Structure formats: structure tokens, C-alpha cells
Amino acid sequence: MKSDQPPAFSQEPLPDDNKEVESLDSEDALKITHNLLDRRSQTLLTVQQDIKAKLKHKYQHISEGIGHHGNQILLKDIYTELYITEGGSGGLNNEHEVRQIEMASKKQTTQETPIKCNDIFKPLPGQDKPIRTVLTKGIAGVGKTVSVQKVLLDWAEGKANQDVHFMFPLPFRDLNLKKDQYSLMQLLSHYFPELKEIDSIEDGETKTVFIFDGLDECRLPLDFKNNEKCCDVTQPTSVDVLLTNLTEGNLLPSALLWITSRPAAANQIPPECIDQLTEVRGFNDPQKEEYFRKIIPDQNLANEIIKHMKTSRSLHIMCHMPVFCWISATVLEMILKEAEKDEVPKTLTQMYSHFILIQIIVKNKKYNKATETNPKELSQSDKEMILKLGKLAFQQLQKGNLIFYEEDLRECGLDVTEASVYSALCTEIFKEESGLYQDKVYSFVHLSIQEFLAAVHALESCLDKKENVFSPTSDEEKQSIQLSDLHRRAVDQALKSENGHLDLFLRFLLGLSLESNQNLTQTGSTTQTNEETVNRTVRYLSDKIKRESSPERIINLFHCLNELGSNSLVEDMQTSLRSGTLSETRLKPDQCSALAYLLLMSEEVLEEFDLKTYNTTKEGYQRLLPVVKTCKRALLDRCKLTYESCETLTSALQTPNSPLRELDLSNNDLGDRGVELLCVGLTSPLRNIQTLVLGQCGLTEGCCSDLASVLSSPNSQLKQLELRDNDLQDSGVTLLSAGLEDPDCKLHTLGLSGCLVTEEGCAALSSALRSNPSHLKELDLSYNHPGDSAGGLLSAALVDPTYKLMKLNVDHGGECRLKSGLRKYACHLTLDPNTVNPNLILSEGNRKVTWVKENQHYEDHPDRFDYHPQVLCREGLSGSRCYWEVERDGTEAIIGVVYRGLKRKGKEDDCRIGANKKSLSLFCYDRGYELKVFFHARVWRSISGPVSKRVGVYLDWPAGTLSFYSVSSSGTLTHLYTEHTTFTEPLYPGFGFRFYSSSVTQCQIDGQDIQR
Template sequence: MSPNSHCFPTGQTLLTVQQDIKAKLKYKYQHISEGIGHHGNQSLFKDIYTELYITEGGSGGLNNEHEVRQIEMASKKQTTQETPIKCNDIFKPLPGQDKPIRTVLTKGIAGVGKTVSVQKVILDWAEGKANQDVNFMFPLPFRDLNLKKDQYSLMQHISHYLSELKEIDSIEDGETKIVFIFDGLDECRLPLDFKNNEKCCDVTKPTSVDVLLTNLIKGNLLPSALLWITSRPAAANQIPPECIDQVTEVRGFNDPQKEEYFRKKIPDQNLANDIIKHMKTSRSLHIMCHIPVFCWISATVLEMILKEAEKDEVPKTLTQMYSHFIFIQIIVKNRKYNIATETNPKELSQSDKDMILKLAKLAFQQLQKGNLIFYEEDLRKCGLDVTEASEYSALCTEIFKEESGLYQDKVYSFVHLSIQEFLAAVHAIESCLDKKENVFSPTGDDEEKESIQLSDLHRRAVDQALKSENGHLDLFLRFLLGLSLESNQNLLRGLLTQTGSTTQTNDETVERTVRYLSDNIERESSPERIINLFHCLNELGANSLVEDMQTSLHSGTLSEIKLKPDQCSALAYLLLMSEEVLEKFKLKRYNTSEKGYQRLMPVVKTCKRALLDGCKLTYKSCETLASIHQTPNCPLRELDLSYNDLEDRGLELLCVGLTSPLCNIQTLVLGQCGLTEGCCSVLASVLSSPNSQLKQLELRDNDLQDSGVTLLSAGLEDPINYTHWGKYSCFSQVCTELSYTAVCWTGGSRL
């Protein structure tokens, strides 16, 4: 492509500017920092990079599950055919796609590798290895854009970051191929008001960052430019779906990639093999290794522990892993900078303790608000001196980091969300043990403070976690309860006030908490929240119910006993934690009550065929099933709900999930479910939905009446989906003993 004289001043060719920018980006992105800020030792990107698993990601809609639950689903062995996508190919249409792709949204949980994927694409472009048809790549992280309050034009914003463009009036010539990369939508604190923001089409017109972004994403500004946006799943719905052409998902490491990472990270291959072997012994730890950052944390901890032959301290739970990690990082920091500890070198100094507890307070306050990125004002609000925080981030870069933004403003964060959740738990438990404060209900009454016990905090934390719609306190709760064990507190020597100084013993605290968890497992209605309570019991080492169910499951004796609801929850926990995707889940094989069947519902999301016929399910089950249909990576293809009294209201709830872009149901059986003509209009909307994957629908022995079948037929005849429905038999035996002859489709013909 020849340089455009309007865009570039005399003597400054397109090639020259492009080469200068490539050189600048190569210098910036050639190193990778696994949690390490700009103060730490960094590795060359090419030496440590391990290919990530990226797939087509359905829709950009909201996902309310805690990210650890999402990774547990992603950890299932994939039995469906998915096409991996290389990060350099995200703008290439998938097979069967004709529409050109302008805007790509890439989803992925915290620490799964979104930013590393961005780094890979930019570095490969800068080094001339990929996407050489692109003239410019402009990486603009949301964490930096948050800080710009004044009004600037798009050209001025870009020039702030890449000074090579300062002399250029415009890049809007229709020939220059540009890619904008907006990393970290979940870190955005701008309103992104797509509905009310003014229209802006001029790249030289000064306006707010929010207006610039919404117009760029909508295509009013630089409609020929390509956009790549990354986000955690819970924030993905900030962008209107009509503005997104392609959604991809970063899944992190699959099992072979986990092992490849450890072997690259640990030079001693025998030690690497020992670490891989140990991680496989704990399902919860192995699942977390789908997250590259957790692999790094595990490698850091296990390399030191196994080297020093302290194998009796090898962590088996998440709480133990993170307790070791925090302690090891402080010890490494002190050794590195020759900082003498006041007492035993394996105990925390008072200065380290004070700083960690300040960071823990920040972690808790920001977790409550849902923030992963902090600014100076956030630090000041919780008593952290900015200079003090900056100095500590320079020393202990693997816990807390400070980075310079586009405009040299400082942004702060914990290395990973899970570290923030762990430290938030440290703050909660230390506030109770040392200050006699319950962080969920602080009180100034000295008499009431004196009576506060750790079990009071546990009960309140359990209650708060159970109320959370998105489970944002689930992992925090697991850490909080895990830290209640004296053995885990000993791992953080000198950081926590010992529980022995309180009026109740550690054993009594654990016993009361286990009893409270068990009571909630019996009465809680949300199957998802119940699953997390079993994770909490595992952190406390109270696994008896799960172990009993595992024994019965392996021995094949489950069918011989009538399962209580809490036993059903334990069974659901076991099946969900398994790495296998079930070919078939037949609910009726288990002898239990209606409430017990409800507890087993989450297992549906781990199977390909769910046979739930004749299990006395009601409309209440349909809300759970609808949420399952909206679960990413759900392998479910066939659902049989026949001979259950679902009623019309149950089907209406179910249809919410059936129209989700994430739903992959192809066969739905609803025979004798108490349905009437009242549900047919809702069901017809499913049949005509462009998102629907349904190929076979059975509605036998329902009182649909002629009017209901007419509505269903109208849904099938929708011209939008004529081609889709013309390929399949849409419903068989829709109703019996009716005068109306139903319209069916088989091979595109009316019968």
C-alpha cells in the first residue's frame, strides 16, 4: 500500500511510521510478567508462552456464576467438537460465516490469559510474524482510559500513547487498516452510555472518552477500523450485542497445556514431574490449573516446598496453597533485599504484618464493590499511603503491583482476583480475632464486641454468600473458613492473631461452623450455593458425607438406599467435580424425594442426555433448568421432561433458557407435562428464534387444543427460520384426539 499524503506529512512515509511504532511495541511487549510488576525480573515472552485454548464463545451476554464455578465446568473433558481458534485469527470468519467481522469480544475469567493473548497478537504483529496486512495496532487498556477526565479527540488520545503519530492530522483515509485493542472491559469505570451519548463521526473532534468509545464501537467513528475487546464474563453485557460480530472465549490451559507450562517453568524436569503428579492428586487444585496464573502460583509454592523437602506441608487445599504463597513471597522478598526480620527468619516482621493487613483491608473493601483495579483515591480511603504502597509493590511484586498507565498515572491491583479474595478473608478473620469486629456487621458497642466469636463471623459470612446472586463471595468464604483451622493459621506465622486467645477453642469453632454449614445444606434452595458449601466443608476437612456417597457410588449400592436431600447434594457435588462428561444422566435411577431430585438438578449441566421423566418435578425445577441452558460450555443436547407436572408456567420459565445463544438443546421431550394452549405462543417464539438449536420436539398427551397447535405451526412457518426448520422433524405426535391436523416438517416437506 502506498502512503497517503493527506495522513502523513512530507518525508514521513506510512512504512516509516509503521516501523517506528512496531519497534516501540516490540520493546514494550517482548517480556512477560507473570504477576510481576515493572520492578521485578521478567522473562522473554517467547521462552515462557504456552498456547492457550480459545474457542468460539456464543454470545456476549451476562454470566452470573462465580468464575471458579465456570472453570469447573470448563474443566470437563470436551466430548463435543469444538474448533480451537488461534489468537492471531480472531478476525477471520468461522466456517459458515459470510459476514465480515469488525468487532470481536473475547471473554475469559480473571487470570485465564486474555491479556497474554493480546500481548501475543501485538508482539507477533510487531515482529512481522502475523497480521502484516494491518497497518497499525493501537492497544488501549480500559484501566488507563478510566483516568482521562478531560476532552480530547480520538487522534489526540492515540498520539498521547504513540508520539510517532503527533504530526498526523487524521488516519481516516479508507485504506489504512487499523486494529484497536481494548483490554479489560471489566475494569472500565466509564458509563459507556450507548443509548444517550451524542453521535461523533470526526476523529479530530474533542469529546469525552466515554463518547469516543461508544461511537467507535457503534461504528460512527472509523467504521473501517477493527476492534478487539476483552472482558471477564460478568461484564461482557456492557456492549450491546448488535455491536459485536464475533464472540470468542479464552478457556486457559487444557490438561496437556498445564503439563507443558510446568515443564517450561521448572528447569528441573524431575521436580516438574513431581509437581504435576501432586496437582493431579487434588481435583480442586487440578481444576484451578486451567487458570495460567494459578499454575504460576502453584509452581512458585511447590518448587520451594519440594526443594526444601518439607513434604509434610505440601498444600492439598486452596487455603493451604494461598497461605504458603503469601508467606513465601514475603520471605523471598526479605531474602532478595537482605531485609533482616526481627525474630525468626521464617516469621513475619511487624512491618510486613502491618502492610499485609492494610492490603487485606483494601482487598475486602474493593471485593465488596466488585473492583479489581484500584487508584490512589481507593488506597487513601482505606488508610494506605500511596508512597508506602508504591514502595511495597516494588519489593513484593508477586502480591500487589503498581503500573503506569497510558498517561503515567498509577494504577494498582492484586496479581489475581483469587489473591484479592484470599487477603479479603485475612482481613475478615483478623478483624474478628484482634479487634472483635464482624466486618459484615461492625458495631461500636464494647460489650457486644467482647462477646463476638469467630463462629459468629462464619455464620454471617455464610449468610451473605448465600444471598449473593452471582456468588461473588463463594471463594472468599472458602478461604475464610479454611483460615479458621489452626494448622492453616500456623502457615501464616505471625500474621493472624491465634484463635487460642479467644473464649472458645479452635475445635469448637470448626464444629459449630460445620454444623451451621450442614444445616444450610439441608434447608438451602439454591443447588449452586449448596455446591459451594461442600467446597467449604472440604476446606475444613469435614468430608464425611461426600466420602460416604463416593463409597456408595463406586460400589454401585446407591440404588439400594433412599437418599436424603443432603445426600443428593453430596452426590451432585461429586458428579460436578468429576472431569468426565456424562453420556446419560437418568434421574429416576436414584431413590429420593422431590426435594432430593431438586438437589440433583445441577448435574444436568455435566451430561449430554438428561432423562428426567417421571420424577415428580414441578414448575420450580424449570427455573434451574433455564439457568443451565444459559451455562457456557454446557454439553446438554437432549432433555426429557415427560410425565412431570410442569404446567404452562414451568414451560415459560424453561423457554427463557431455550432462547439463549448458549443453549445447545436439540431434542426436547415434553409429553404429558400438563401443558395447555396457553403456553404455545411462548413455545412458538422458541421455534422461531434464530438462537434455537431444536431439531426434535415432542409434545404428546398435552391439552394444546387446535388453537395451540395453530400457534406452534405459525412458529415453524416463520420465514426467518424456514431453512433451519425445513431440515428436521420439528415435533412428533404434538397432540392426540384433536380435529386439527398439525403441520410438521420433514426434509422440507409438509405432511
């Protein structure tokens, strides 16, 4: 927005007369017309100046969450620039907002351009579209309303946006009360009576900004789909209809709109109505320190406070919210100034307990009600006030309300008079506001204060009234109710919550159960908790951590343990993490949850998170999945993930500010349903995933439309997509090509190796490249059957300067590649008679080997194993992909691969398959599998998986992987293990035994049938 004086607002003297123009000659008529226009301009300027004066008076002081012990401060003296960025998470984030601020606390790994609040309507570099409507998201207390206040004050004081003629703040909490019908001009005149001096602001030259603060507080239906259309600013209708038509541009299309909202409510505005999405992230670390130094006059004390906040990760994270910085400054300034210092708060419960107590003390000093003997002792009326506010807080929290009107107060047993008294006495806890007119609105200063007081109410109801707030309590049950019963019920309710709205409440409730925190709040409870109660709750939380399936809910349970001072599991995991011994430990699921908690709470962003490096179960892997939201590169390949895992991953993909750029999910049984879920996260705004690897994930054409939507999404940053070894077929590739040809597709690399693609699929790809030739640089179609003509079409793109294609791989093609799964890589193997040990017999055309007691008379040969009962195949495998299957008969067998240089003579380990650096083997027996890996390190471990007589071996020599599979009687493959290395020479399949009469047979693979 420009800063020059609006040309329509001339300040020349008004003419004294108002003669009718039509009675004059043309020159006089023109003069009178100019005079009339000047008169209107002067009227507009007068109205503007009156509105600016009104807004300056209202917004020049900061009054909530900043005021110092009840003393208002000028906004310009305390204002600290907030971190506002383009974009947002997109979609709904089913996490408590405190969890979202924890993610925002991670160190930024990408360069983002901050947006100053006065530049909210300015196009960003590279943007050429006009911006009419801006939606700004941010969690409660992060600074949205203060940003609005700053913009209004700067405009009113002539410091910014002086090309704007009028700014109209219309908070939703005020609009909720308007039940009658109004025209737009009538509604504006109700807020701003000054506007009655002008007939309209719809002249096309008057630049107007509407600011709708607090969409999450809106109780109007905002029915964009069914509301009637309204284009006349003088037509009376409901406020709801006015708002939807203003937003859609039917009313005052020239007006600019700025809407603020908490994330969960932002989707009430249709995306097509939003031109710019921004996000208020609160304070970054330097801004936190700047704020503390501004609000604390004593700089030594400010430094001491900053130092203390950094010692507690949970408190430092919360300081991203300006309102929590104010709470902390209020508490710590008073505690650190005292001669006999109380214990300095280290948990959220301690901080809020001190805050409530300090506000009561300040109130009592102000109104001369403090007791001389103990100024920290609460009077009976103080206790009653806290408990009544606690009841209001709990009941409205259950309904999801942050603002309350008179009817809400009456439902909670509070009359308006009491509410007004409480808001006057404790302005920093509970407030009564008048809108721009005189209707009353009530709220707690911040959602977290409401959650804390709600927990006080729940605790007091249990200890004093023997009631469980989560369930009706009979007279008989009251006799036996215990605090641990309330804890269990509260934990269960919080775990059931889909959006985590009880997470912080639960942390406060459990923290208040400690006697030290109860002493702070002094709510009058005659029954104190004891150590056994706390221990029972700790055991219940620990049990829930072991059993709960939602990784996100589990993380909050660790926060709860922290409030109770029980951190042994986390501390043990921290010790293992620091010592580097985690890879040597078999992690239980609850240990994985503790590890996830530690990694998520760390301020550091992981460069790489390799899930398979942790030795745990399938459930353990599931619990570690939330960590992907805090790393740049997530390697989740071969971790037995399924469709259910994708629900957690989708939530992680939609996390604001996630640094994740590369995601490898290959070799997991995700299926089409899993990828469909992932694509929901991948198409959300500003997802920064650039590399997605989905090789061998059991995909078919069923997911290709979803993937095409990702490719064609204007929000997508995807540059590399790997889909190798999925049975997509031509039909799937054709669907995928629809996304590839879209102008918004910026894909550089596409991997379709081994995807059953023929001439038809290649033709679809060629067509897509013709439509969008400017981005794709690499295309891998190896191990397919493209045919000469289709291959020729694609090859032509390599030499045509119109295309960016630089690398095309169609190697290893042929009709034999049109087999499902790994069997397309089947290779023919025969046992080498020159290597067979004298106690082994070959049969069935050198495809079967059996261990016998009798010594066979073979000619001497340098390649023969003279001691160990082993045999190798003739064929050395290198440079390509190969798959073979063997079936054992007897109790056990050794299946492996070796380099040709493996020694053959003697009984030492350097002659045994799987016991040296020149070999690797899988030991199969009737009870399971054991692996011996010696390519890099001496590893011998048990492998879990279905026991089968048949084993599949897959070698991808160029990629450096060797995989073993259990093969069922129906031909289903179950992954057992994959070794990652770099192969330097051909590998020879080999077999060995430990017991007589055992045998191994090479299976013939023909199509999808396996024959002996």
C-alpha cells in the first residue's frame, strides 16, 4: 500500500453556495461541479480524521497480555515485530496449538521472507496478481490481534498505508451479537456513526480496508454455499449474508479484506476467496529476548529471566507466544526481586500457579485487601472468585468457546454483575470488553489461562465435592472417589480427543496434583494429594504410553509425566542417545515414544532420520514416525509400514514449518490407499517435499490419479518422484501423464523402472512431454517393454532442444519384464560341479543339491570346497537386477552370495559362506532365520518373519542391495532383510548345510508360477 496523500481528499476551502448546475452555462457549471466534488472530498476527509482519532484513542495502549500489573502501556513503547511469513500449513492440523508452537520453535532451515504487518497487502517478489483478501493464521496468543492493532494505530497516526481512505476493524466477537438486518452502510454506521455524514463509500476511488479479527470466535454460519447474493451496499440483510458477499467480492469488490483466525477455523473461508495466505509465528529467539528487555526495565534482571527461560525447553518453546512471554515476565520479575525467593518455576503448571497468585496479590494491594501477616494468603472471596471462574472456564472449554456472552455466564451460574466485578478486580485473568459500541463480551486473557482455571475447577470438584467432572457421581460413589480416578478419566478423555483440545488442560490437572502447586492456588481443598496418588497416576500414564496407538497423543503423555516430575524413561533414553548406544539396543515401543519425544522437543533440526537404524518392532517404528516432521531427509524404507502408518505421516506432512524435503518410503506395503492418504498432505499449501520415493510399495493404477493431482498442484514443490517396481501398467502411467503434462508440474526426475510399461504407456509419456517440455530432465523406463517405436519417440526428445530431457534409460527391456513383482527379474541359475563339496550330490540337471554321508568321488579342482559342505552357482551376477528362489528340504540350509575370491580349501572361517568379508548368508531353519553379514561388519542377528521352506533372493547390483524374502505357498513375498552396500565384483549364489539329508533346490520361475 502506498504512503502518498489520497488524491480524492482535497483540502481546498468549500464554496459558500450550492446552486443548481443545470441553470448555468457550461463554464460555470464545471466550476460548481468541482466545488461539489471538493465539498464531498472535504467531508470524506473530516470523517476520515474523526475515525482516525477514534481508532488512535482505542488502540494506542496495549491492554491485554502486556499491561504491567494493571498499568496500560503505549503500544509503540512495547511493540516487538512479530515473525509473519507467507503461507500456512493448509488443511486442518489435529494437534493442540501448543504442539504446533513446539514445531515453530525449531530452528529455521529454509530462507523465508518475513512480512511486516503494514505490508500485508503488498505483493511478494515474483507475484503479479492483485491481492484483495488476506487470511492470516496463527495460534491463540501468538500476536494476531496485536498485529491488527499495530496496523490500525500506524494508519490512524499517519505513519503507514496513507493511500487507504478508511480502515474498518470489525471483530467477529462483536459481529456475533448483531441479530437484526442491516445494509452494509447501516452496519458500518453502527460501528462508526461518523459515516452518517456521507452517503456511500462505493465510488470506485475510495480505498477501504475491512479487518475481520478472530474468525475462530465467529458464531455466525458463514454459509457461502447457500447464502443469497447481495451486491447493494444499501440493501438490508443479515450480517452473515453481508460477510459472505463481502468476502466473495459481490459487495464492494474494490475493498480490501484482512481476516485473522486460529488454524482450526481458517477453513471456513473458501480457498478461492483468499488471494494471500499468511501466518503469524510469534517471536523468534532474538525477538523473545528483545521483548523481555523492553518490558523489564532492569536489564540485569531481564538477562537473568532470559537465562532461566533457556534452561527449560518447554518454557522456552512457549515463549514463541508473546502472551506467554508476558506471563513469564510478570512471574519471574516478582519472584527474582524477592529477598526470600520462592522456587523459580520450571514447569507450565508452576508458572501459571504463580501467575494466578501474583494477580490476586496485585489486586489485593490495589484495593487494600492484602493481609498484613501473609500477603500471599488468599481471602475466602478470592478463593470463591477463582472457583467460579474455574467453573466457567471448564464448561466453556468443553464447548470449545473462548469468548462468552451474557447467556453463557448465566449457564455457568455467574450473573453479569459478578463477571463485571471479577474483570475489574483481575484484569490480567478475566476481562470484560465493550465493542466499538457498548455490547459486552467476556473472555479469559488467553486460552491457556482458561485451561489452567478449568483444571483448578476439576481438581477442586474432586477433592472438596467428591465429584468427577467427566461423569455424573452418585452419593454412594462420592464416598469412595479418589483423585487417581479423576486422573484416569481425564487421561482417557484427552486420548479420545481428535484435535487434542484437552492436552494442555490435562498437563495442568496433573501438575496441580502436586502438593506444592496446590499450596500456590489455595483453592480451599481440605484433602491433599499424597505420594501414592501421584505414583498411581504415573503408573497409569506409563501403561498408556505402552498401549496407546496414536503417536501424537503419546507425546503429550510425556509432557504430563514432566509436570509430575517423573522423567526416568526420558532421562534413560537421553543417556543412551548421548552415548551412541541406541543402535545396539532392542527398543521397546515405550522407549521409542520416549525417543520421539526427545527428538521432537529438541530445537535442532535433524539432517537425516533413518528409521531402520533403530532396532525395534513394527509398533516401535510406528511410534517414531512423528519425528519425520522435524528432519530434512526421512528414510523410512523397509520398515514394515502400512496403510495405517500413512495416517500419521499425512499429519506430519501437514505440520506448519516442517523442514522435510525428502521422503523415502520404498519397500513398504503402503498400497494405493496409503498413497491416497499421503497425497492429501502433499497437495496442501506450501508443502516443501522435493523428493518422494515410493519404489516397491505395492502400488497399482489405483493411486496414479492421486499422484497426478500432486504433480499438477500449484502448491507442489516435487522435483523427483521414484515409482520403480510397482505394477502401474500402461493404464496407471497414462493417468500419471495427465499430471505430468500440466503446466504447474515442475518434476525433474521420474522413475518408472519395472512398472510393466509398454508402447501405450510410453506414448502417453511422450504426449505429456510435448505438452510440458520445460522441466523433466531424467526419465527411467528400464526393465519395461517400450517397443522400438515408442522408445524412438522418447529418444527423439533427447536431441530436440525444445525439451529439457537429458537422460533416458530404456535398458534391460523386453517382453519378459511384463511379469508382476520381482519375478520379472528372474534369472536362470545352475549349480557348478567344480565347486561342490565331496559330501554333496547334484541332481535334477544341476538344480538340486543334497548333503549325504558318503564321500563322492569328484575330480580335484581348485574351486572345490574340500571341507565345508557348500556349493556355488556357475553364474556370476553383476550390473543388473536378478531374482531367484530356492526351496529347502530338511531342517536347515544356508543361502547366500559370495565373491569369487572366497577361499575353498580348509576349515577356517575364510572358507565358510557368511563368515568372512567376501560373503553374506541367511541361515534358514524350521524355527526361523538368522542372518550373517560380513561385507562391512561382523553381524549375526535373528530375523523375524513367517517361516517358509521357500526363500526368495533379490539382488540389485547397481543399487548395492541384497534382499531376502520368505515365500508362501501361494507365492506371497514377505521381506526379511536387506543389506545395503557397494558391490565391487560379480556375486555368486551359494548354499551350505549343517545336517545330513538336507537339500536345496533352485526353483524355476515361469510367469507367476514357480515350478520345481
